[in-house]
Amino acid sequence: MNDPVQIIQIISIWALPVLFAITLHEVAHGWMAWRLGDPTAMLMGRLSLNPIRHIDPIGTILLPAGLVAIGSPFVFGWAKPVPVNFDGLKNPKRDSIWVSLAGPGANLGMALFWVLVIWLGGHLPAGAAYFAEPMQLMGMAGITINLVLMVLNLIPIPPLDGGRVAAGLLPGPLSYQFSKLEPYGFIILIVLLFTGVLGTFMGPIVSSLRQLFFALGGAPML
Numbered sequence: 001m002n003d004p005v006q007i008i009q010i011i012s013i014w015a016l017p018v019l020f021a022i023t024l025h026e027v028a029h030g031w032m033a034w035r036l037g038d039p040t041a042m043l044m045g046r047l048s049l050n051p052i053r054h055i056d057p058i059g060t061i062l063l064p065a066g067l068v069a070i071g072s073p074f075v076f077g078w079a080k081p082v083p084v085n086f087d088g089l090k091n092p093k094r095d096s097i098w099v100s101l102a103g104p105g106a107n108l109g110m111a112l113f114w115v116l117v118i119w120l121g122g123h124l125p126a127g128a129a130y131f132a133e134p135m136q137l138m139g140m141a142g143i144t145i146n147l148v149l150m151v152l153n154l155i156p157i158p159p160l161d162g163g164r165v166a167a168g169l170l171p172g173p174l175s176y177q178f179s180k181l182e183p184y185g186f187i188i189l190i191v192l193l194f195t196g197v198l199g200t201f202m203g204p205i206v207s208s209l210r211q212l213f214f215a216l217g218g219a220p221m222l
Helices: 004-035 055-071 093-119 126-153 161-169 172-179 182-194 196-218
Strands: none
Touching: 004 055, 004 093, 004 126, 055 196, 093 126, 093 161, 126 196, 161 172, 182 196
């Protein structure tokens, strides 16, 4: 993909879904931690829905834009992690599971929101038909980015959310040993990405879920 106009059009479709998918994922972590006893994110002003408070220049802007520009089938990124003091939770081992699941849960909720956007785009009155295609394209982008983030973060590799869930479910000694992988988690993830293992694992799952969500919204293209 080397047409600058086409690249700008695609980025304009993806920008809002990517920005809010990443932002609300982090806010959900902080909100759940606050509800379960740790006010760190709330006191630092990180429960705000203002994306500027959560933007990471590389993970929120450069990486997703670059993936869109090269025509990558999967777009993902990250925001600045919301600070959570897991020791400050009412029940650290149990509550860390709920804090970790809150992020992927937010992505699932947002995917359903974009299903509604697609459906509304297909049922606009004749006078507003001009907005139908942009709404449906943005809805499809929103579903895709949120499903990718949900599935990616549920992989049981610390410090991904799935890794923290696994650590919370494992017995104490095993959980401690498993958590030692956290400093190497992103290295493992990068290796899986560049060897194609990550795509082989995630691809069928994301594609199947995307087909289902597109069908729920009545997307014009599958």
